[in-house]
Amino acid sequence: MSEYQYYEFAAIDRPLTQSEMAKLRAISTRAVITPGGFTNHYEWGDLKADPAEWMRHYFDAFVYSANWCSCHLSLRLPKAAFDKAELRPFIAPTTLSVEFSDTHWILDWTLDESEDYDRFAEDDGSGWMRRLIPLRDELLRGDLRPLYLGWLAAGDALDDDTQEPDVPPGLTELSPAQQALVEFLEIDPDLFEAASTGSAASMPAGDEETTRMTPWLDTWQVSDMKDMLTKLALGHGQEAERQVKSRYAAWLKAQRPVAPDSPRRRVAELRGLAQSVAAIRRVREAKAHAKREAERRRQHKAKLRQLMASPDESWKAADTHAARGGASGYDQAMRILAELAEGYALVSSREAFDRELRRFLVPHARRAALLRRLADAGLWPG
Structure with a gap:
């Protein structure tokens, strides 16, 4: 390549x-x-x-x-x-x-x-x-x-x-x-989730934050405000926004100083948290997988019950495909027969399916490729 x-x-x-x-x-x-x-x-x-x-x-x-x-x-x-x-x-x-x-x-x-x-x-x-x-x-x-x-x-x-x-x-x-x-x-998503636990919420918006900013704005000098307005007028909006947010963040930090006994985390701690996050994620994923599988089985059984409401139609369809012969015809017939085997097992019995299968095979007894497929699928003794 x-x-x-x-x-x-x-x-x-x-x-x-x-x-x-x-x-x-x-x-x-x-x-x-x-x-x-x-x-x-x-x-x-x-x-x-x-x-x-x-x-x-x-x-x-x-x-x-x-x-x-x-x-x-x-x-x-x-x-x-x-x-x-x-x-x-x-x-x-x-x-x-x-x-x-x-x-x-x-x-x-x-x-x-x-x-x-x-x-x-x-x-x-x-x-x-x-x-x-x-x-x-x-x-x-x-x-x-x-x-x-x-x-x-x-x-x-x-x-x-x-x-x-x-x-x-x-x-x-x-x-x-x-x-x-x-x-x-x-x-790594587990490491990221672990790291995120140490992150505060982003700055709130709307009236609540406007109210919080009022005492901070009172600390501004008129010259500083003029400087920011000048930057905006000259098209330096990004720089002005960055400086204003930086000043506000510094002011907030001063209002809520970090306690001296709250050290930053070390990488080993983050890795330990990531392992815990991964364990929780695996449990959550296993439950979700089990729920999906249960729903899949429910839908499959509903489909089989619908098929068994008129099984003769499926037997006729399988007969048509088998009579056509060839790999494609036999594969289509096998797909239907496999569903019929499941359907009989669900609503009747395997013996009932075997009786119908023997009847089905009477005109197809010489189709070796079909019989071989049935044997491989465990539907016929071979």
Whole structure:
């Protein structure tokens, strides 16, 4: 099987210039290149450029997928979006790394060596950018859940004694893009559910939250409010929203300080919780399976009773198929005969079925292939 690699880049904060597009075209003659991005796939060759370098100079988002069970997401954000201390706790071996320049952060989420071979055999990579790109806006607005998911995806690569980062609120109600990131990184669902138990509810909306915000707004200086309004007027709404939410979150934290005797969980504790979650899930799944099986059996018995309301019709149908001969005819006849055997066992007896079967076989006694099928199915002594 040939190799397959998919590359997609997106320019969001500013479009590519004609000169930049010409430089990209010189590298790839087959790619789809527009002011908003670059898309190409390779089955034998590879991109003759460094994606990390392109992210530094041209693009704000990058998705990569290869059929050797590997995928990658990069997002470039303005340096003002975070400070280094906010990002450092989320950096994780193999799954989330951070690069910075004078003007930007570049965040990288990576999945290596997936065991879901069917996914990478069937998925050409083309749908992930659309699903994952909203993560950039969420991060710009101060939502830290994508970072926590990147850390959690490290899974077995984390040491037992490693402390988890502060758990962001709202893990139990992920956005569609965050749910896509869980799928993209193949985060263990039991570990995710265990981690979610440490997540507070997301910020309430509506009148209740407006009332809670009033004393916080009273702490604002007029100059600060003017600064935020200026950002909005100049089209920097994301930056303004992120700063306002960051200030509000800091104020709330100050009102409800974390008790010193409430340490963050260690990875070993998360793994223990995940094992408990898995045990509960298996019990729940077993009950659901038993319920489905009971319903299936109920429906099957109802079908058999309906068949046995007029069994002569089924015997005639089986006779017609058997008389036609050939593998198809015999297989159709066997399907009907097997249902009749179940039906007689349910509402009458096996002896009654055997009597009808002997009568049925009188004109078909020389059809060796049919008799052999009956013997293999245990419906005839052979």
